[in-house]
Amino acid sequence: MDLSGVGVWSHLLRFGDPGEAADAAAELEELGYSALWFPDGGGPVFEAVTHLLTATRRIVVATGILNLWMHDPAYVATSFASLSAAYDRRFLMGIGVSHAVAVDRHEPGRYRRPLAAMTAFLDQLDQAGPPVPEHSRVLAALGPKMLDLAAKRARGAHPYLGTPEHTRRARQALGEGPLLLPEQTVILCSGRDEARAIGDGWLRGYLELPNYANNLLRLGYTPDDLASVSDRLFDDVIAWGDEEAIGRRLDEHRAAGADHVCVQVLTANGDAFPRQEWRALAAALT
Template sequence: MELSGIGVWSQQLRYGDAAQAAEAAAELEELGYSALWVPDVGGPVFDAVGNLLAATRRAVVATGILNLWMHTPEDAASAHAALTAEHGDRFLMGIGVSHAPLIDHKEAGRYRRPLSAMAAFLDGLDAAKQPVPVESRVLAALGPKMLALASERARGVHPYLVTPDHTRKAREALGEGALVLPEQTVILCGSRDEAREIGVPWLRSYLSLPNYANNLLRLGFSAQDVESVSESLFDALIAWGDEEAIRSRVDEHRAAGADHVCLQVLTADSNAFPREEWRRIAAALL
């Protein structure tokens, strides 16, 4: 399974109309994107992965991430085996521990000892009737302990909502050979005001989650930066402007040690497939 170049991270490919998602996936592959990443915040994620695999021939389809609280290791391993048997070695299982406010919302106190929960989930994948190979899984690792676990138990990491500085730290923690596959949010726009109008409300929904806020504090941002979504924080997390601004940020991640960067395009309509933006980026970067 090759993971290089540039991919697309898209909630529309996961939660949008399945037929439209399949059509978009086929075009994304033809445009040259090497991987398609989808989130998992409830619902039949493996059906969505299968839909994208069936619509493509070469592209890797990855979960970014598989929420371990929503699946058993046995079911995840069985789905991985079935999809791999049908579509070849193109399903990368990105696994994450999600966030306490989301998991405890329906069952108070369920979110406990996330590092241990991840280790136990990986144990289950290893012990399954058809195990998920280490080479077919990466972890959503932000802090040093999860990065260390990923270096021992996975092929690499898929950090979300991070900066090139975090990519550098991940590469240092994992060493050479492991995969570092960061997500990078982008907005094609003509001004800072337009970028912030689209991006600030989106960012606030994530910055209210302790895992992301704490990671930004570790990277040197202040509590005030996080609370106010300061310009420096905004610019560090979201690449906005024209295609050259996006190219520059991708190059920063690559220089910091990224093997592959997946781009999440934000637009004013969060439910619409950003197909024109995907085409513009592909024409400039791929």
């Protein structure tokens, strides 16, 4: 399983038109990207994994992330074993605790003690028959305790909505062995006004989630940075500009200790596959 190079993170690979998702996956593989990442919101997540694996020949398909509250561990382990055997071990299972606002929507109070919940979920994956091997799973980890768990109980960590400074701290926490596979949001554009028009509302939505807000506060941003979405915060979280500018940001992650970076492309139309942007970035990044 090659987890070097540059991957693509996109909700459209899971929730977009299935036919275009398959066609895009095949093209992304030919463009030289090394992994396809997509999120989970419950439901038939393994059908989506199968759909992308079937459409491709060698690229890694990864959940970014599988929401542990929404899936039975025994079924997860059985599904993983089937997919791993059928598709030459190209499925990487990213697992995360998600957010209280999503988990408690249908069952208030269910989201609690996320570190303990993750530990228990991993225990059940280990005890399943067959188990999900540690080398085939990574954890969505931002804070020190979850990063420590990722180092001890998984192949590494898949941080989301981070910065190169977070990558540096995560590498320090993980040590030299585990993989570090951060997501980096990017906007191909001509200037700041265009970048803010595309990314401002998207980022504000994430800053309302305590997991991400608290992580950014730990990194030294102020409550005012978050409330106003300051230029400093926006520029550090979202890489914007031309292909060269985005390439420099990925180089910063690598210099800070990342093994692989997956790019999430934002455009003015969030419902359209950003295929032109993926092509342009592939020429510069892969």
